Amino acid sequence: MAAKTEQVPKIMQQGRLTPWLYLLPALVVMTTFIVYPGLNTLYLSLRNIDDTAWASAACITGQPCWGIFENFRYALTSEIMQTAFLNNLKWILLMVSGTVFLGLLIATLADRVRYESAAKAIIFMPMAISFVGAGVIWKFVYDYGSGQVQIGLLNALLVALGGPPVSWLTEPQVNTVALIVVGVWIWTGFCMTILAAALKGVPADILEAARTDGATEWQVFRQITVPHIMPTVTVVVTTMVINVLKIFDIVYVMTGGNYGTEVIANRMYIEMYTSFQTGRAAAIAVVLIVVIIPAMVYNISRLREQEAIR
Amino acid sequence: MLDRKSIAPVVVSLLLIGLVAVACAPAPTPAPTPVPPTQAPAPQPTTAPTAAPAAGGIDCAGAKKGDTLSMLYQWSGQEEARLNEILKPLVDQCGIVLKPESTRDQALLDTKVKAGTPPDIAFWNTAQLVQYKDKLVPMDTLGANRGNYADFFVTPGTVDGKWLGLPVKADIKTIIWYDPAVFKAKGYTVPKTWDELNALVEKMAANKDVPWSMGLESGDATGWTGSDFIQDILLVTKGPQYVLDIISGKVPYNDAGVKQAYEIYGKWAKDPKYTVGGAKGTLSTAFLDAIYKVYSDPPEAMMVKQSGFAGGEVAKKYPSLKYGTDYDFFAIPGAQGLQGGADWMMAFKDTPAVRALVTYLTSTTGGANWAKAGFDLSPNKGAAGNYQDPALIKKGEALANTKGFTPDIGDTIPGGFGKAEWTAIVDYVNGKDLDAALAAAAKVQKEATTK
Numbered sequence: 197m198a199a200k201t202e203q204v205p206k207i208m209q210q211g212r213l214t215p216w217l218y219l220l221p222a223l224v225v226m227t228t229f230i231v232y233p234g235l236n237t238l239y240l241s242l243r244n245i246d247d248t249a250w251a252s253a254a255c256i257t258g259q260p261c262w263g264i265f266e267n268f269r270y271a272l273t274s275e276i277m278q279t280a281f282l283n284n285l286k287w288i289l290l291m292v293s294g295t296v297f298l299g300l301l302i303a304t305l306a307d308r309v310r311y312e313s314a315a316k317a318i319i320f321m322p323m324a325i326s327f328v329g330a331g332v333i334w335k336f337v338y339d340y341g342s343g344q345v346q347i348g349l350l351n352a353l354l355v356a357l358g359g360p361p362v363s364w365l366t367e368p369q370v371n372t373v374a375l376i377v378v379g380v381w382i383w384t385g386f387c388m389t390i391l392a393a394a395l396k397g398v399p400a401d402i403l404e405a406a407r408t409d410g411a412t413e414w415q416v417f418r419q420i421t422v423p424h425i426m427p428t429v430t431v432v433v434t435t436m437v438i439n440v441l442k443i444f445d446i447v448y449v450m451t452g453g454n455y456g457t458e459v460i461a462n463r464m465y466i467e468m469y470t471s472f473q474t475g476r477a478a479a480i481a482v483v484l485i486v487v488i489i490p491a492m493v494y495n496i497s498r499l500r501e502q503e504a505i506r
Numbered sequence: 507m508l509d510r511k512s513i514a515p516v517v518v519s520l521l522l523i524g525l526v527a528v529a530c531a532p533a534p535t536p537a538p539t540p541v542p543p544t545q546a547p548a549p550q551p552t553t554a555p556t557a558a559p560a561a562g563g564i565d566c567a568g569a570k571k572g573d574t575l576s577m578l579y580q581w582s583g584q585e586e587a588r589l590n591e592i593l594k595p596l597v598d599q600c601g602i603v604l605k606p607e608s609t610r611d612q613a614l615l616d617t618k619v620k621a622g623t624p625p626d627i628a629f630w631n632t633a634q635l636v637q638y639k640d641k642l643v644p645m646d647t648l649g650a651n652r653g654n655y656a657d658f659f660v661t662p663g664t665v666d667g668k669w670l671g672l673p674v675k676a677d678i679k680t681i682i683w684y685d686p687a688v689f690k691a692k693g694y695t696v697p698k699t700w701d702e703l704n705a706l707v708e709k710m711a712a713n714k715d716v717p718w719s720m721g722l723e724s725g726d727a728t729g730w731t732g733s734d735f736i737q738d739i740l741l742v743t744k745g746p747q748y749v750l751d752i753i754s755g756k757v758p759y760n761d762a763g764v765k766q767a768y769e770i771y772g773k774w775a776k777d778p779k780y781t782v783g784g785a786k787g788t789l790s791t792a793f794l795d796a797i798y799k800v801y802s803d804p805p806e807a808m809m810v811k812q813s814g815f816a817g818g819e820v821a822k823k824y825p826s827l828k829y830g831t832d833y834d835f836f837a838i839p840g841a842q843g844l845q846g847g848a849d850w851m852m853a854f855k856d857t858p859a860v861r862a863l864v865t866y867l868t869s870t871t872g873g874a875n876w877a878k879a880g881f882d883l884s885p886n887k888g889a890a891g892n893y894q895d896p897a898l899i900k901k902g903e904a905l906a907n908t909k910g911f912t913p914d915i916g917d918t919i920p921g922g923f924g925k926a927e928w929t930a931i932v933d934y935v936n937g938k939d940l941d942a943a944l945a946a947a948a949k950v951q952k953e954a955t956t957k
Contacts, residue, residue: 245921246637254953256952256953256956275946276929339790340786340790341783342782342783342784342786342787342788342790342791363786363789363790365790366786366789366790366936368936448726449725451728452725452726452727452728453726454728454729454928454929454932455789455932455936456936466726466922466925467922468613469612469613469616470612470726470922470924470925471921471922471924471925472616472637472920472921472922473921473922
């Protein structure tokens, strides 16, 4: 091989096209399965019930109409969707705080006991159960017997203690919370595992130094541990927010969205496959994506920051 | 060395692209059921003279040995076995290979139809006849025997003047199940008029016997038992034409008559004096459990309004009970015409095998075989006199003598009305204002019926 004058050997230089070649398979897959369906959903959300005309065709004279955005009028202003938005908000507030708080608590406590891995395994176990399975299990826990016998665990306990049984899944004041408990039960293990990993990453010498200097355990936790694991907590919180916004299985299995427990994703399924309102289902899907995007963007930017630190 | 190194990644990525491209390329549209071109324009029985008269007059309509017939239906287990029993003469005679698929998931049918790969034949609800009206092959072009069906079975299957589907299996809903032994012991008699039913309910309540067992819970279909009950009340108070007018949109769902029916239902469904557990019991009891409560020991309730299938459920749960003495039913007194559920046969393709199936099932032989297999009721006139099971004989007579047959309102109006109707019932029983609940359902009804 004849020596060249270039500083970098030619073989190490990339042609203009090479990166694109590497990217191409991923791009093809993404276009086929994400970009195209996404754009098609957007298109369908502007169409009528069975994609035969624009959504404005569904307008009834004398009633409010958003023209081509008629499906979005339904997705944003209809009574059932308002219920769904409110319930999703409840889910976010209670389930995200519940899972992260319990996950952190258990991770911190388990860090200090000998049977740590056994304890964690038990807490993590529900994660291995499918949501549908968990829904069925908890449906039995919440079962309300209209007769004398209570086969539901909770109501059996209540009755044994002398109280009246509660119809957990149909009472509008408690049913959404009852469903959120199931979500927390499933997802706490996930939060615990990630937070536990972060806890192990807190340098032991700092903790030891603090304790030597006379800091109480609470001060150590509050002023050293928490700031150290804060980036992880943020990622866990945003991941959970995204998860909870998409919550579907638990609601579908346990109440079907009845009794005022409707959530966005369940409504999307019902519009699509029970009512065959393709346009409305697509509009709800678009709304759901739009709501999730900020959480995703934030999540990715935090991940990037963490990468940069490493 | 160098050359090979530089080429390797390119080759690999090219290979990957190739793989992906192949995977993504639209698969060559598989001709779903190959229709031999020569067979296509040969519908008349005359083209298959050798096959027509044999085996009790089964007409193969030109179907050849090895022709496949794909079907999608909701039946499974014993139901599927009975269907196979009914179809056996056809399969034996014509050599058709059945390719059935059983699912309760309507999404599957919808996905298949949208993807352009529908089954040859689907057995589903009336609403699908409207939903897929542009894709279905009319029954008369497939050789269906119109003469074997009463008008009220053909009309609901006719969309825009085209006869797109017919009910192969029916179940009557306008009946009440009870325990004759308990009735006898407690001195209750089967009511003959609606007023007598009302009086009986009050008498039971006064005796501290709970008259009704109700259960709305049924997964994502929660509420359907209530919509059946309310439609039966409408058949008593208003009659079948009123129900058909609701279906066509002429009568709004928040009409005074509907409201009255809800109030009659609600009076019973929300009060622990009239139903097990009151409103909470009605909401959280599964529809099957509601049936069992009438036959538990001691019985939790005296009566349950449930379709014909309830008898089979009682027999399964309490095998020692005997039909006629331990469990029986009576038609809702005063109801004008019956409400019924039916599985509708619809054809997405026109092939000789499809023609053979449609011809067979609508023939007198087909109706008789359906009745003999005991697969619920057949609206086919050929079924008369062929039922074996005593409960089916009684139900079959009711169906054969009825003056009208109204389909389920919620199953028939498309565009989500069924769900809206259930929601109205569930919300009403759960304490929501009745006017608001009905207005919400009426809004969906209006959207679905105005074109």
